Amino acid sequence: MTPLRSVLIANRGEIAVRIIKTCRAMGLESVAVYSDADRDALHVRLADRAVPIGGSAPRESYLNIPAIVEAARRSQASAIHPGYGFLAENADFAAACEQAGITFIGPQAKAIRAMGSKAGSRKLAQEAGVPVVPGSADEDFATLGLPVLIKASAGGGGRGMRVVRSAGEFPAALAAARGEAERAFGDGSLLVEKYVEHARHVEIQIFGDHHGNVMHLYERDCSIQRRHQKIIEESPSPAVTPEIRERMAAAALALAKKIGYTSAGTVEFLLAPSGEFYFIEVNTRIQVEHPVTEMITGLDLIRLQIEVAQGARLPSLPPMRGHAIEARLYAEDPANNFLPSTGNLQVWQPPQGIAGLRVDSGVEKETEVSVHYDPLLAKVIAHGPDRESVIRKLSYALSNFYVLGPTTNREFLIDVLEHEEFRTGKAHTETRVTSRSSPQAQQAEDEVAVTVAAVYGAHREHAQRRILPSVPVRYRNNPYPHPAAKFRIGEREYEASDTGSRVRIAGVKEDHVDALVEGIRRRFTVSQDGDEYYVCSNLAQRKVTRLSRYPRRHGGGQQESANSPMPGQVLRIMVTAGQKVKPGDALVTLEAMKMEQTIKANMEGVVRAILVRPGEMVAPGQMLVEIESTEENNEHARGANPNG
Numbered sequence: 001m002t003p004l005r006s007v008l009i010a011n012r013g014e015i016a017v018r019i020i021k022t023c024r025a026m027g028l029e030s031v032a033v034y035s036d037a038d039r040d041a042l043h044v045r046l047a048d049r050a051v052p053i054g055g056s057a058p059r060e061s062y063l064n065i066p067a068i069v070e071a072a073r074r075s076q077a078s079a080i081h082p083g084y085g086f087l088a089e090n091a092d093f094a095a096a097c098e099q100a101g102i103t104f105i106g107p108q109a110k111a112i113r114a115m116g117s118k119a120g121s122r123k124l125a126q127e128a129g130v131p132v133v134p135g136s137a138d139e140d141f142a143t144l145g146l147p148v149l150i151k152a153s154a155g156g157g158g159r160g161m162r163v164v165r166s167a168g169e170f171p172a173a174l175a176a177a178r179g180e181a182e183r184a185f186g187d188g189s190l191l192v193e194k195y196v197e198h199a200r201h202v203e204i205q206i207f208g209d210h211h212g213n214v215m216h217l218y219e220r221d222c223s224i225q226r227r228h229q230k231i232i233e234e235s236p237s238p239a240v241t242p243e244i245r246e247r248m249a250a251a252a253l254a255l256a257k258k259i260g261y262t263s264a265g266t267v268e269f270l271l272a273p274s275g276e277f278y279f280i281e282v283n284t285r286i287q288v289e290h291p292v293t294e295m296i297t298g299l300d301l302i303r304l305q306i307e308v309a310q311g312a313r314l315p316s317l318p319p320m321r322g323h324a325i326e327a328r329l330y331a332e333d334p335a336n337n338f339l340p341s342t343g344n345l346q347v348w349q350p351p352q353g354i355a356g357l358r359v360d361s362g363v364e365k366e367t368e369v370s371v372h373y374d375p376l377l378a379k380v381i382a383h384g385p386d387r388e389s390v391i392r393k394l395s396y397a398l399s400n401f402y403v404l405g406p407t408t409n410r411e412f413l414i415d416v417l418e419h420e421e422f423r424t425g426k427a428h429t430e431t432r433v434t435s436r437s438s439p440q441a442q443q444a445e446d447e448v449a450v451t452v453a454a455v456y457g458a459h460r461e462h463a464q465r466r467i468l469p470s471v472p473v474r475y476r477n478n479p480y481p482h483p484a485a486k487f488r489i490g491e492r493e494y495e496a497s498d499t500g501s502r503v504r505i506a507g508v509k510e511d512h513v514d515a516l517v518e519g520i521r522r523r524f525t526v527s528q529d530g531d532e533y534y535v536c537s538n539l540a541q542r543k544v545t546r547l548s549r550y551p552r553r554h555g556g557g558q559q560e561s562a563n564s565p566m567p568g569q570v571l572r573i574m575v576t577a578g579q580k581v582k583p584g585d586a587l588v589t590l591e592a593m594k595m596e597q598t599i600k601a602n603m604e605g606v607v608r609a610i611l612v613r614p615g616e617m618v619a620p621g622q623m624l625v626e627i628e629s630t631e632e633n634n635e636h637a638r639g640a641n642p643n644g
């Protein structure tokens with residue numbers, strides 16, 4: 001095998017940025033590809049060269065095999081790294097690279113194909129003597145006993161999975177899963193598995209070289225999930241004993257050997273409370289959560305992938321060093337069923353100066369988080385000598401990660417880290433976390449943010465008019481030019497003077513406001529864009545909107561409508577104009593960022609108008625369907641209710 005000179009990265013976002021970093025460290029030229037929507041993206045700027053791969057739909061660009069292979073040829077890239085997602089587990093893509101004489105940095109096409117179907121990989125695992133979850137590909141659940149889990153054989157990202165707890169639900173769940181599998185993966189094959197209750201998700205990082213060697217790099221525990229998708233990952237697993245580790249790693253390696261695995265891969269297992277574990281699937285690529293393994297082994301897994309692709313032999317297994325935990329920061333709303341959110345990143349300030357902390361991200365201040373791609377904003381990874389200190393460090397880092405614009409899961413991640421079940425190492429895939437913070441505490445922080453915003457705004461106004469030569473040294477309890485100024489945070493309105501004497505301003509300097517809140521001095525980082533103030537501290541981050549002195553009148557119409565709960569694309573419309581509907585009737589199915597969401601009616605009525613068409617992109621809050629109430633007294637009725 002010949003040494004590589006340049007690597008084209010067939011991906012975007014944080015993983016593209018991550019791969020570019022290793023290319024630079026290895027002296028390899030990096031080539032980015034980009035869709036029209038990503039023209040100004042970070043990965044494009046960081047790469048040594050970049051090739052547009054146009055296309056009408058921004059997502060399809062990164063799935064266009066001929067365009068990407070052609071980009072590699074034109075830029076004379078000798079290798080392609082697929083990252084994760086998109087074409088990473090597409091055997092045809094690996095084969096197309098092989099045929100074009102381009103080194104595919106990943107396993108061989110035949111290994112990807114063999115592991116691409118969950119049903120097929122189960123069979124191979126069984127042949128290799130690896131325990132699998134009881135299940136069947138013939139969609140028969142009687143022998144398994146309830147509950148069962150229906151999943152797409154070609155699936156990924158937790159999509160299209162359905163837990164069935166009663167026999168009656170089974171047929172409808174099966175049909176729905178098949179439809180979603182066909183649309184999402186172009187393959188309706190399903191797998192029915194026994195649902196393992198209170199299981200932990202534990203996976204083994206494997207690696208193979210081209211000399212017949214395979215090795216493991218310990219486990220990762222990814223039990224904290226929502227919608228069957230990981231949000232917090234760690235290594236080592238608090239539930240894995242040396243004995244389980246040895247057996248699980250041996251099982252993973254038996255399968256890796258059987259399929260002649262090369263490059264990085266992950267063998268996923270469910271660990272039951274009994275201590276038994278079962279194979280679920282193999283991911284034939286670098287994993288989102290690979291930094292956790294990098295931190296405890298000291299290896300650069302992307303570098304290892306590139307070296308192995310050039311014919312290098314595997315290193316010996318490094319000892320496990322300490323503990324590492326990763327949290328995935330997403331643009332999504334935990335309070336609204338974790339639906340993705342969009343918008344401009346007005347504030348983006350990752351924490352600085354924390355030893356043993358790593359932030360992998362593909363976004364920056366003012367990046368537009370769009371509906372086109374995965375809503376992952378950053379991965380925050382902490383490393384330290386033991387689990388407890390790492391939990392503390394990660395929680396601290398997330399508290400000091402300033403991000404405003406789209407709604408994020410930042411506070412939710414902190415809630416998970418602080419949660420008793422997680423802290424004691426007992427969390428499993430069904431662990432559900434509720435907010436630590438009381439509404440009263442939230443409101444108190446709202447009021448502080450309003451005071452800080454008001455003072456900051458007044459200060460800027462004066463500074464601009466050059467009335468104040470410097471920051472006044474005196475503070476006053478009500479230091480506003482317009483004491484009646486009104487502000488809004490979310491749906492709630494505040495008067496600038498609401499905090500009374502709780503908050504005293506100590507000073508304003510550039511983008512900082514120092515304030516004494518109940519006698520404790522705190523520093524706030526503030527920025528302003530017109531009437532919007534972004535107020536961040538390690539206790540709370542708020543977007544504060546100054547309301548106009550002449551509030552707009554709200555229209556008081558009787559219109560009942562079904563509105564979109566998220567930005568997305570209309571997939572299907574299940575009603576026609578004139579049709580009678582009752583609460584719970586499905587109206588419209590939307591799709592956004594790998595999620596399907598059905599909007600249902602929550603009142604009785606007649607469909608008056610359908611305001612969208614299949615394929616149309618819709619904005620959050622956009623009216624989809626108009627329903628006229630047939631009930632006399634339907635005061636509380638709204639048009640629709642997103643169901644999750």
Ligand code: ADP
Pocket residue numbers: 133149151155156157158159161193194195196197199201225228229268270280281429
């Ligand atoms: P994907 O390809 O979407 O990653 P997986 O088969 O890896 O699908 O499963 C994703 C998650 O769904 C697992 O991490 C686990 O939380 C849950 N899950 C999968 N199979 C089962 C099962 N048989 N019993 C209980 N939970 C399961």
Ligand code: ADP
Pocket residue numbers: 455458459462472473474475476479480481505506507508
């Ligand atoms: P006046 O209130 O008559 O305009 P000041 O010089 O006392 O005169 O205050 C000017 C403005 O500066 C106040 O209205 C207030 O918005 C702001 N201000 C006053 N004191 C402080 C302070 N300690 N920190 C920040 N801003 C302040």
Ligand code: MG
Pocket residue numbers: 157268281
């Ligand atoms: Mg999986």
